[in-house]
Amino acid sequence: MSSSASPSSTFRVADLRQNRPTGFDLRPNTQELGALADALGLTTLRKVVFTGEIRAYGKNDWELVGVLGATVVQPCVVTLESVTTRIDEKIERRFLAQMPELPDDDEEVEMPEDENSEPLETHIDVEAILHEALALNIPQFPRADGAELQEAVFTEAGKKAMTDEDVRPFAGLAALRDQLGSKEDE
Structure with a gap:
């Protein structure tokens, strides 16, 4: 994964500065775009840019805030014509040193309000977040203009x-x- 703001897309938490955000700017090259398009079942993937920063979130936690931009081409689910979709999404993730405790298995579990929180580990992998965010934001059932099921x-x-x-x-x-x-x- 190409990157202009940092040499890697994986950041070691111990190396992040508490008082200053660490920027990132991921722009996959042609080969990486092809591999990602294949993994996601897309016809074509182009113009993918994921920029943002990782910054302290309280004393022990971290937050990633970024913007994902991509153009995806998929087959229409009705006609198989190519459908082009532009994705521009704000992405937020919080990495918490202490995740809220879940009740015992016997009790009903209500999902936490913040679905953007995950456990803090030793590294933050921005490329993995890009892949996940892209997978979550591509249309599941793309349709060409005027395409209807008969x-x-x-x-x-x-x-x-x-x-x-x-x-x-x-x-x-x-x-x-x-x-x-x-x-x-x-």
Whole structure:
């Protein structure tokens, strides 16, 4: 991973300065973009930039604040046409020396309000955060403009195909009503 603000994308916590933020500026090269696109199932990944800083957050904790910018190209889930999406996201992570304790396994667990917190370890890997943030922000079901799903009906030869209407909750009652109505007409 190329970087202009630091020689590495992994920062040793013991080397971070408590009184001054440490900046980072990650810009993957063409080969790295290709590998990341393959890992994420993208057609193309271009213009990826992740910039920001790591700074002290209280006495023993650290905070990463950055901006992720990327252009992703994926196949449309309906037409398979290429769909280009621009991602511009503010990314925040807090690395806590003491994570809040969770109750015993028998008790219900409510998720913490801050989903951006994780345990503080010996290193902060900015490249891993870039990968995770990108994976979380790419569209799951990209669609080309005007692409809509049409009803598809499949069945064995000689049998009546089941349609979306047939599986609706009251479709069975409607069929029963129709049968009863035809018996009354006899």
